[in-house]
Amino acid sequence: MNAESLESQMEMLARDAREASRILAASDTETRNHVLTTAASLIRQRAGSILEANAEDVEQAKQHRNEAFVDRLALNDDRIESLSVELEHIAELPDCVGQISDTHIRPNGLKIGRMRVPIGVIAMVYEARPGVTVEAGGLCVKSGNAVILRGGTESVRSNSELAGCLQDALEQSDLPTTGAQLVPVVDRSAIDALLKMDRWIDMIIPRGGTELIQRVQANTHIPILKHLHGVCHVYIDDAADRERAVQIAVNAKTQRYGVCNAMETLLISQSRAQELLPELGIIYAEHGVELRGCPQTCQILPQTKLAAEEDWSEEYLSPVLAVHVVEGLDAAIAHIARYGSQHTDAIITEDEQAAQRFVREVDSSSVMVNASTRFADGFEYGLGAEIGISTDKLHARGPVGLEGLTSQKFVVYGDGQIRT
Amino acid sequence: MNAESLESQMEMLARDAREASRILAASDTETRNHVLTTAASLIRQRAGSILEANAEDVEQAKQHRNEAFVDRLALNDDRIESLSVELEHIAELPDCVGQISDTHIRPNGLKIGRMRVPIGVIAMVYEARPGVTVEAGGLCVKSGNAVILRGGTESVRSNSELAGCLQDALEQSDLPTTGAQLVPVVDRSAIDALLKMDRWIDMIIPRGGTELIQRVQANTHIPILKHLHGVCHVYIDDAADRERAVQIAVNAKTQRYGVCNAMETLLISQSRAQELLPELGIIYAEHGVELRGCPQTCQILPQTKLAAEEDWSEEYLSPVLAVHVVEGLDAAIAHIARYGSQHTDAIITEDEQAAQRFVREVDSSSVMVNASTRFADGFEYGLGAEIGISTDKLHARGPVGLEGLTSQKFVVYGDGQIRT
Numbered sequence: 001m002n003a004e005s006l007e008s009q010m011e012m013l014a015r016d017a018r019e020a021s022r023i024l025a026a027s028d029t030e031t032r033n034h035v036l037t038t039a040a041s042l043i044r045q046r047a048g049s050i051l052e053a054n055a056e057d058v059e060q061a062k063q064h065r066n067e068a069f070v071d072r073l074a075l076n077d078d079r080i081e082s083l084s085v086e087l088e089h090i091a092e093l094p095d096c097v098g099q100i101s102d103t104h105i106r107p108n109g110l111k112i113g114r115m116r117v118p119i120g121v122i123a124m125v126y127e128a129r130p131g132v133t134v135e136a137g138g139l140c141v142k143s144g145n146a147v148i149l150r151g152g153t154e155s156v157r158s159n160s161e162l163a164g165c166l167q168d169a170l171e172q173s174d175l176p177t178t179g180a181q182l183v184p185v186v187d188r189s190a191i192d193a194l195l196k197m198d199r200w201i202d203m204i205i206p207r208g209g210t211e212l213i214q215r216v217q218a219n220t221h222i223p224i225l226k227h228l229h230g231v232c233h234v235y236i237d238d239a240a241d242r243e244r245a246v247q248i249a250v251n252a253k254t255q256r257y258g259v260c261n262a263m264e265t266l267l268i269s270q271s272r273a274q275e276l277l278p279e280l281g282i283i284y285a286e287h288g289v290e291l292r293g294c295p296q297t298c299q300i301l302p303q304t305k306l307a308a309e310e311d312w313s314e315e316y317l318s319p320v321l322a323v324h325v326v327e328g329l330d331a332a333i334a335h336i337a338r339y340g341s342q343h344t345d346a347i348i349t350e351d352e353q354a355a356q357r358f359v360r361e362v363d364s365s366s367v368m369v370n371a372s373t374r375f376a377d378g379f380e381y382g383l384g385a386e387i388g389i390s391t392d393k394l395h396a397r398g399p400v401g402l403e404g405l406t407s408q409k410f411v412v413y414g415d416g417q418i419r420t
Numbered sequence: 421m422n423a424e425s426l427e428s429q430m431e432m433l434a435r436d437a438r439e440a441s442r443i444l445a446a447s448d449t450e451t452r453n454h455v456l457t458t459a460a461s462l463i464r465q466r467a468g469s470i471l472e473a474n475a476e477d478v479e480q481a482k483q484h485r486n487e488a489f490v491d492r493l494a495l496n497d498d499r500i501e502s503l504s505v506e507l508e509h510i511a512e513l514p515d516c517v518g519q520i521s522d523t524h525i526r527p528n529g530l531k532i533g534r535m536r537v538p539i540g541v542i543a544m545v546y547e548a549r550p551g552v553t554v555e556a557g558g559l560c561v562k563s564g565n566a567v568i569l570r571g572g573t574e575s576v577r578s579n580s581e582l583a584g585c586l587q588d589a590l591e592q593s594d595l596p597t598t599g600a601q602l603v604p605v606v607d608r609s610a611i612d613a614l615l616k617m618d619r620w621i622d623m624i625i626p627r628g629g630t631e632l633i634q635r636v637q638a639n640t641h642i643p644i645l646k647h648l649h650g651v652c653h654v655y656i657d658d659a660a661d662r663e664r665a666v667q668i669a670v671n672a673k674t675q676r677y678g679v680c681n682a683m684e685t686l687l688i689s690q691s692r693a694q695e696l697l698p699e700l701g702i703i704y705a706e707h708g709v710e711l712r713g714c715p716q717t718c719q720i721l722p723q724t725k726l727a728a729e730e731d732w733s734e735e736y737l738s739p740v741l742a743v744h745v746v747e748g749l750d751a752a753i754a755h756i757a758r759y760g761s762q763h764t765d766a767i768i769t770e771d772e773q774a775a776q777r778f779v780r781e782v783d784s785s786s787v788m789v790n791a792s793t794r795f796a797d798g799f800e801y802g803l804g805a806e807i808g809i810s811t812d813k814l815h816a817r818g819p820v821g822l823e824g825l826t827s828q829k830f831v832v833y834g835d836g837q838i839r840t
Contacts, residue, residue: 022757026781098780104802110791112801119813120783202813217641223814244836251838337442359831360518361446363540371530371834380839381532381830382524393539393622394643394815398830410801410818411779414791416664418671419800 003193006185010193013148014200016178017121021146024179025118029095031173035141036091039169040084043134046165047080053157054130061128061154072128073155083134083162090138093384096403097144100411111413116406118144120202123194125150125216127208130158136205137166137180139387143405148201150183150191195220205388225400228391229315230260230343232373235267235332235358236276237349244370245272245348249280251372252346254287258317260389261344261366261376265312265322267332270296273325277301289319296325312339329354333361340364343391344376344398365391365398423613426605430613433568434620436598437541441566444599445538449515451593455561456511459589460504463554466585467500473577474550481548481574492548493575503554503582510558513804516823517564520831531833536826538564540622543614545570545636547628550578556625557586557600559807563825568621570603570611615640625808645820648811649735650680650763652793655687655752655778656696657769664790665692665768669700671792672766674707678737680809681764681786681796685732685742687752690716693745697721709739716745732759749774753781760784763811764796764818785811785818 024032043050054075061070096116103113122145124136133149140147151159163182170179183190195204198221205225206216213226234252236245252263268276273296281301284291291297292307304323311322312335326332336345346368347358355369366376376399378386383401390396396404444452463470474495481490516536523533542565544556553569560567571579583602590599603610615624618641625645626636633646654672656665672683688696693716701721704711711717712727724743731742732755746752756765766788767778775789786796796819798806803821810816816824 022781022783025783026777106800106802110795110800115779115787117783221637223643223812241836247836247838255839355833357446359535361442363442363445363537364829366830366832367535368832369834371832371837372839374839375530375832375834375837376830380526380530382526392643393827397827407813407817409784410786410796412786412788412791412795413775414789414795416661416667417791417795418667419675419792419794 003189006187006189007193007196009185010183010190010197011200013181013183014121014194014197017146017148017181018200020176020178021118021120023176024141024146025120025144027144027175029097031175032095032141032144033091034173035166035169035175036087036138038172039134039138039165040087042165042168043080043084043087043162046161047077050080050158050161051075053161057155057157065154069128073130073158075130075158079131083131086135087138090142090385093142093402095142096406108417109415110417113411114408115411116403117409119405119407121146121148121200122405123148123150123201123204123222125191125204125206125208125212127152127212128155130155130162132207133159133162133182134166136207136387137163139385139402139405141166141170141180143402145405146179148181148183148194150194153186153188156186191216192219195222198222207388223395225388225390225396225404226392227260227388229341230262231264231313231315231339231341232261232343233265233267233336233340233345234263234373235326235336235345235347236269236272237329237332237347237351237354238269238271239351239354240272240348241350242276245276246279246283248346248348248370248372250283250287252374253284253289253321254319255372255374257319259374260315261373262317263321263373264314264316265324265339267324267326267335269328269332270325271328273297273300277323284321287319289321291321291323293323294325297323315341329357333358336362336364341391343389344368344373346371346373365389423609426607426609427613427616429605430603430610430617431620433601433603434541434614434617437566437568437601438620440596440598441538441540443596444561444566445540445564447564447595449517451595452515452561452564453511454593455586455589455595456507456558458592459554459558459585460507462585462588463500463504463507463582466581467497470500470578470581471495473581477575477577485574489548493550493578495550495578499551503551506555507558510562510805513562513822515562516826528837529835530837533831534828535831536823537829539825539827541566541568541620542825543568543570543621543624543642545611545624545626545628545632547572547632548575550575550582552627553579553582553602554586556627556807557583559805559822559825561586561590561600563822565825566599568601568603568614570614573606573608576606611636612639615642618642627808643815645808645810645816645824646812647680647808649761650682651684651733651735651759651761652681652763653685653687653756653760653765654683654793655746655756655765655767656689656692657752657767657771657774658689658691658748659771659774660692660768661770662696665696666699666703668766668768668790668792670703670707672794673704673709673741674739675792675794677739679794680735681793682737683741683793684734684736685744685759687744687746687755689748689752690745691748693717693720697743704741707739709741711741711743713743714745717743735761749777753778756782756784761811763809764788764793766791766793785809
């Protein structure tokens with residue numbers, strides 16, 4: 001397809017989404033929940049054909065993709081059931097759309113409040129996992145948005161089956177099927193055409209590696225909800241409780257490696273390094289975690305490899321940990337400001353003042369006291385759902401649930417007020 | 421100056437701002453208020469030299485700029501006094517930084533809340549008015565942000581004097597003067613260099629015409645708080661109160677013409693057109709407002725010029741008004757969706773259901789019932805201040821006060837929780 005006709009095709013799709021978004025925004029909670037429970041049933045009913053389509057995707061992907069990729073792509077009965085359950089769970093979440101807050105009456109009698117409203121049209125650009133089609137589609141519909149889904153080319157057959165369930169559910173709920181559209185063009189240039197539709201698309205959420213996010217960012221003026229890397233720190237303060245320090249430092253690194261909220265650098269105050277590093281060194285070794293230390297760390301744990309400058313800003317996502325002995329709280333805060341990624345950072349301390357300074361001065365989307373960084377997650381925070389973790393500062397920061405898919409407008413009720 | 425050295429100069433400036441932002445974010449309310457009251461005093465003390473610098477700016481601008489431009493640029497004793505008063509007013513506003521909301525305790529004992537924090541580094545790019553230097557600088561400092569000020573080249577001497585007051589006030593409050601920097605390069609390409617500093621600048625607020633905003637948007641990946649045009653509507657519904665309808669329709673258009681929240685298109689239900697348009701026509705004529713109507717309007721008011729398609733999306737900012745007779749509520753909502761700019765729209769009705777549908781379905785930053793669109797303003801809404809009116813949907817929408825210059829991070833307090 002040539003660029004021009006691709007662009008006009010994407011424009012039509014985006015315009016249709018805009019039209020549908022108005023109808024979705026005006027629909028009631030019950031109708032939108034009906035879409036979700038209907039889609040859940042359809043996915044169960046069509047499990048056979050979904051698995052068939054997925055098997056074809058998997059077959060093709062195996063030829064040029066690695067095992068981890070194929071694993072993310074593959075569906076099975078359990079995964080399909082959990083997608084249905086997830087939609088039913090989203091249907092049960094409270095609906096924030098239409099809620100009015102901050103209501104106050106002005107001296108002239110105007111009643112002013114803020115109403116929570118859908119954002120409009122949201123484009124999801126993601127990679128292998130076909131489950132995103134259902135999760136993201138479900139969250140967008142729940143929050144009254146129209147969604148444009150652009151999954152990885154390798155999962156096109158699976159996505160098509162799953163998006164079909166959402167669309168049929170929209171239809172069975174008397175809502176336009178254009179409320180959840182799958183980009184039908186496999187061609188990579190379809191993304192570029194989509195990114196130009198800033199007139200019709202209100203927000204883009206890329207889900208995938210840094211490369212995907214940067215590519216999206218470089219090619220669009222549509223606002224993006226970015227989930228970049230997590231270079232997370234745990235700082236063991238002078239006043240840390242010994243047992244808590246060890247448990248959290250171990251959990252934050254070893255409970256799971258390939259996740260953005262895992263600790264990548266351990267900072268420890270010099271007053272506690274001699275006491276705690278040997279014990280931690282033994283536990284990390286038992287877990288097969290490779291340490292890369294500052295000179296002081298290497299002195300205390302002589303087997304440790306000396307860290308290079310790059311190690312302090314590295315997101316390993318693997319059993320590797322950078323360790324830095326610091327002079328104290330100030331040095332820890334400064335280190336995080338310099339090398340961190342403003343994702344999630346924790347302090348272990350019994351000193352309330354130190355905790356308050358850390359919480360106030362560390363500029364990250366989640367700041368924790370005496371807890372493992374691994375808790376930075378929409379479900380753990382009780383948001384009920386998670387469309388991503390935002391590393392942006394505007395709009396939504398940290399784990400993003402349904403509220404992050406909405407906006408607030410001012411609503412003003414008068415009885416004839418005019419301005420003089 | 422060549423492009424490379426300009427870029428490195430802007431990078432240094434932006435890095436310094438980032439450093440300063442950390443210190444400002446950690447400062448207490450009292451200190452930041454002290455900056456504002458001190459700056460107010462300094463502006464009063466230095467009124468003489470500020471007016472002198474301004475006179476030079478005005479002299480030069482007169483040679484190639486029109487009267488309206490020169491008027492926006494010119495300061496006098498009253499304007500200088502009102503800038504000082506404004507800073508003192510900002511000092512008195514409540515400080516939202518550090519406030520924690522939405523606190524809840526999870527089943528595992530984690531206490532989770534959201535803390536309001538400064539955004540970090542904010543760049544203001546504006547045109548003639550030197551007052552913006554003080555207003556925007558003051559609001560950024562109050563909210564704990566570092567600010568980079570880039571005013572119009574024509575007001576460079578005035579801005580330099582005013583920014584000097586802010587900087588000296590920062591110094592006298594033991595805060596870094598880099599908390600409020602004025603871009604020292606008059607060269608227009610300084611903006612382009614600044615727009616590349618997405619590593620150090622968190623938000624850009626352009627204040628000026630559409631051309632300025634579009635130029636900023638086309639050249640940066642830094643999030644922008646945009647204030648685009650206002651094509652505002654008043655819709656007179658079937659169930660409108662006659663007196664209210666006339667008063668609001670007149671006020672929204674004629675109270676002030678050159679402002680974004682003035683009505684540009686009047687929509688009137690066909691059931692009320694025959695009754696109300698003749699009366700409105702007379703009043704508008706008295707105010708010298710030129711009407712451009714749909715065919716039905718022209719039938720009722722035969723002197724009316726027939727509107728062209730462009731008129732429906734035009735922001736006149738002058739005594740011109742487009743008038744469209746519509747079938748009813750649905751047609752009014754559809755017209756606004758098609759031609760509006762999502763700024764401010766009002767319905768005049770006594771029918772609560774119609775009001776609720778309008779409020780719910782019109783996707784604008786301010787939606788009003790029985791009130792003049794002219795109230796869409798941070799001060800009228802009781803925000804206490806206004807850095808702009810956002811026509812964006814993400815982050816802040818509508819009039820933006822201090823809260824719009826802040827973000828929220830998650831704060832998590834535990835007592836040793838680890839994830840299993």
